[in-house]
Amino acid sequence: MSLRYLFPCTDCEFKFELVSRQAGQELVCPDCGNATQAPKLGTLKKLELAESASEVSDFRANRQNSNTGGWKNILFVSGLALAIIAGVAGFSLYRFAQSKIVEFDVEREIEKFEEWIDENPPTSVLGTYVQMEVGKGLPEWQELPHIGENKQAAILKKFAYGLFGLSGLGLLTLIGSFLIPKRKS
Numbered sequence: 001m002s003l004r005y006l007f008p009c010t011d012c013e014f015k016f017e018l019v020s021r022q023a024g025q026e027l028v029c030p031d032c033g034n035a036t037q038a039p040k041l042g043t044l045k046k047l048e049l050a051e052s053a054s055e056v057s058d059f060r061a062n063r064q065n066s067n068t069g070g071w072k073n074i075l076f077v078s079g080l081a082l083a084i085i086a087g088v089a090g091f092s093l094y095r096f097a098q099s100k101i102v103e104f105d106v107e108r109e110i111e112k113f114e115e116w117i118d119e120n121p122p123t124s125v126l127g128t129y130v131q132m133e134v135g136k137g138l139p140e141w142q143e144l145p146h147i148g149e150n151k152q153a154a155i156l157k158k159f160a161y162g163l164f165g166l167s168g169l170g171l172l173t174l175i176g177s178f179l180i181p182k183r184k185s
Contacts (some may be wrong), residue, residue, distance in 0.1 A: 003051040010036045017050045075177035082170025090163030097156035102146035 006015040007027075014031035023041040028034070038044065115126055 005044055005047040006050045007038060007044075007047060011036055015048075018044065020044060048150075056124075072177050072180045075173055075180070077175030079170045079175075079177060083167050084175060085172070086163045086170060090160045090167055093156055093163060094160035095159060097153045100149050100153040100156065102149045105145045123140035 002019045004017045004019055006014050009029040009032060011034035012029060012032040014029055016030055018025075018027070018038055020041060022038050024042045025038050026035055027038050029036060039047070047171045101131070
């Protein structure tokens with residue numbers, strides 16, 4: 001049985017076994033697939049001897065464990081963070097927008113006004129009409145507070161829906177990280 005030497009790949013530094021008859025040949029790294037030239041016999045004999053196949057597999061396992069997973073881990077972490085942060089922010093904003101909505105029944109307000117007209121004498125109603133100074137044109141527009149609150153709530157809800165969309169994008173990124181194939185070892 002010939003001696004086996006551990007040759008480090010010039011690209012990824014993965015050590016794979018060589019025998020003396022492979023000296024000077026072009027080899028392909030089993031880890032990264034990089035084509036590399038094996039050293040000549042004199043240089044090959046200066047390399048570290050391979051004691052067993054388990055040493056090589058231990059190196060491969062340690063290298064994979066030390067590798068953070070690259071894009072797969074980045075996608076997983078960023079997708080998880082985006083899903084959680086945008087989801088919580090969207091939910092909180094939606095709840096806040098719901099609390100700002102003021103219920104306003106227009107029909108009930110008209111009924112109240114008609115009841116006021118019916119309850120007051122015509123001179124009082126006419127006096128109110130005169131105070132409105134209708135003859136001078138319409139007064140300056142003043143938005144009722146409940147209308148402004150409801151408009152603000154509608155805008156906040158739209159932002160909350162956008163945050164829910166970002167949360168969904170985070171979930172898709174998270175799921176996509178599982179679909180990236182494992183690196184061949």
